[in-house]
Every structure is written in C-alpha cells, then in structure tokens.
Amino acid sequence: MPNREGLGPPWWQGKFRGCGYRLTIGREAILEVLAKSERHLSAEDIYMKIHPRHPNIGLTTIYRTLDVLSSLGMVYKLDFGDGRARYEFAEGPKGAHHHHHLVCTDCNRVIDYTDFIDEEVELLKQTEEGLSKKYNFKITNHLIQFYGLCEKCSGKK
Amino acid sequence: MPNREGLGPPWWQGKFRGCGYRLTIGREAILEVLAKSERHLSAEDIYMKIHPRHPNIGLTTIYRTLDVLSSLGMVYKLDFGDGRARYEFAEGPKGAHHHHHLVCTDCNRVIDYTDFIDEEVELLKQTEEGLSKKYNFKITNHLIQFYGLCEKCSGKK
DNA sequence: TTTGTTATTGGAAACCATTTCCATTATAAG
DNA sequence: CTTATAATGGAAATGGTTTCCAATAACAAA
Numbered sequence: 001m002p003n004r005e006g007l008g009p010p011w012w013q014g015k016f017r018g019c020g021y022r023l024t025i026g027r028e029a030i031l032e033v034l035a036k037s038e039r040h041l042s043a044e045d046i047y048m049k050i051h052p053r054h055p056n057i058g059l060t061t062i063y064r065t066l067d068v069l070s071s072l073g074m075v076y077k078l079d080f081g082d083g084r085a086r087y088e089f090a091e092g093p094k095g096a097h098h099h100h101h102l103v104c105t106d107c108n109r110v111i112d113y114t115d116f117i118d119e120e121v122e123l124l125k126q127t128e129e130g131l132s133k134k135y136n137f138k139i140t141n142h143l144i145q146f147y148g149l150c151e152k153c154s155g156k157k
Numbered sequence: 158m159p160n161r162e163g164l165g166p167p168w169w170q171g172k173f174r175g176c177g178y179r180l181t182i183g184r185e186a187i188l189e190v191l192a193k194s195e196r197h198l199s200a201e202d203i204y205m206k207i208h209p210r211h212p213n214i215g216l217t218t219i220y221r222t223l224d225v226l227s228s229l230g231m232v233y234k235l236d237f238g239d240g241r242a243r244y245e246f247a248e249g250p251k252g253a254h255h256h257h258h259l260v261c262t263d264c265n266r267v268i269d270y271t272d273f274i275d276e277e278v279e280l281l282k283q284t285e286e287g288l289s290k291k292y293n294f295k296i297t298n299h300l301i302q303f304y305g306l307c308e309k310c311s312g313k314k
Numbered sequence: 315t316t317t318g319t320t321a322t323t324g325g326a327a328a329c330c331a332t333t334t335c336c337a338t339t340a341t342a343a344g
Numbered sequence: 345c346t347t348a349t350a351a352t353g354g355a356a357a358t359g360g361t362t363t364c365c366a367a368t369a370a371c372a373a374a
Contacts, residue, residue, distance in 0.1 A: 059361090
C-alpha cells in the first residue's frame, strides 16, 4: 500500500489516470477529505470542509466526483434513511478498517462496528459464492446494517 | 397466522387499532396491495394499483400510510439506490418469506433470495446479541444486500 | 513550451421524490 | 346521533441531487 503517508504522489493517482480520468484540484481535495475523515460524510459535509481552502469548488463538482469515485469502487455511497447520501472511503471488503453499521431509527446516529466482522465476512464469502453460482450474479460488494434504538433513544421513551 | 386467506376481518385490524390508529378505506387498500404483491413497490406503484378502484386516494395518503406501517414494523422501507424508496410487507425476520436482496448496480434489477437465509440469520442472531450488549443498542431489524452485476449486465460489457 | 483536444468545472435552473399546509371529511367512542 | 379529533387530498413547498451550457483547465502531442 504505497505512499499512504503523504510522501510522494498520492497512491490513487495511478488508478485514477489509468481509467482515463483527469486528476484535478477539486478531485484531489475531495479525495483528501475522504481519506482523512473517519466519518461518513454527506456531499455538503465535504463541501464545507473543502470550501475554506478551495472556495471556488462547487457542490456540483462534489456530487460529480463522488459519482466517479463510487463507480471506481474507491468510495461507498450509503443510505441511513435520513434523505441524504453519505460517502465513505472504501478500504475494500478485506481492508483493515472494514466495518458494518448500527443505525438508530430514532436519532439517526450511526455506530460503526468491526467486532464481529470476521465471522460475518467469512459467512458472507460462502453466501456470495453460492449466490454467484445460482443466479449467475457477479457480486462486488455487500451492505449490512442493523437498525434499532441507540442507548439514548431507548432510554428516552 | 389467522385469516390470511380472506375469511373474516383481516388479521391486521387488531394491531392497527390497538395503536390508536384509525382503520380507513385508504389504509386498507394500501395494506391489501402490499399483502398481495410479491414485489417491492414504490409509493407510486402502489398509487397506480389503487387508483382504478379508489380514484380519490391521493399520493400523499400513500406516503403517510407507508410511514405509519413502517413505524409499526408492518412494512420495510428499502433503498436500492435509484432514488425512490421501495416498500415490502414485513413477515418478520423469522417469517416464512424472509429474504435478502441481490441488487444489480447496472440495471437496478433486484433479486430476492432465501437460499442461505438460515445460516445467515443464525449468525446474525449471535452478532445482534453481541452488539446489543456491547453498544447497549436495541436491535429491531437488519438489512443485508449484495451488490454487483446481474447475468444480463455482466454479459453486456 | 506551445498547442489542440476534450474532460471538467461552476452556477443557475431544473428535477423529482417526499413533506408540509390547511380547510374539509370520516372514524369510532360515548 | 353527536362529538372530538385523526385522517385526507390537492396544491404548494422542500431539499437533495442533476442537468445545462459556456468557460476553463488537464494533459498528450509536437
């Protein structure tokens, strides 16, 4: 995993240019924000983070770039049910930071968990294989979310 | 599972009234459509199905009713990434028809599968328990979806 | 470096699923 | 039947996301 620490050209340049996309200021800024942040950001969140340093990058560009990144598999687009999409940097299903989500249906808080990932991923791998074969479906990704009430909200009542 | 087959008052009346909701023509019509259909329907799909027989039921009512049903846990609200929500009748995570989804990222086709549900649900139950304890989170539901290319779309290229 | 091709951009306007408003109507308890 | 109020529908508002298009910038070639 070359050059993750800021030395030399960012590791994503190759992947990006290799697909015929141009590497622009805006795209780099967006990638940086995503790579740095631990949270799931909305398009507007990203806009806000970028704006101070790059006041001339518009929301439209953010959306367009997120689309590209998403189609390249570099970013996951998530829906937590509050009407705006969230984006998170993809580390790959086997990456160190792979996690699933716990979504509070009351306050929309999202907890990332990694605790049971290993067992889950193991089972999912088998499931994927079976499904791929049976439905001739080429699986590239999965989404697992649990819904319920977080500590605060289940206490409220 | 009483009266699923059209004899006597629909089985859901109790649950409905018990929560202080009134049982109206519109709501019954919507419930009927949902209970009858095997597919995931959008609000507009439902509207279209209901309109011939109940031309005076508006889209607004559909949305409102789906919200209620959703909060009662009688209906799941799903997002397949095409910008409109889909709804499906909930049979409960242990119900006979419980299934997960295979979503084609190219044509948005959705395949329901039940093949590996048993193993999955078993593991999920354990995971839920662990998560509930660790995060003091009251889990009521889960969402599992696989993304990829369906037979047609992976052939296309 | 200069040039030419063309992907990318920003901003305003369009889009469109979903919500909100509010006066009217219908449910169901008494 | 009467009454309190939940529910309704249609129009208008909302708000996240896309589309449009002329202007700009990336980068390959010379």
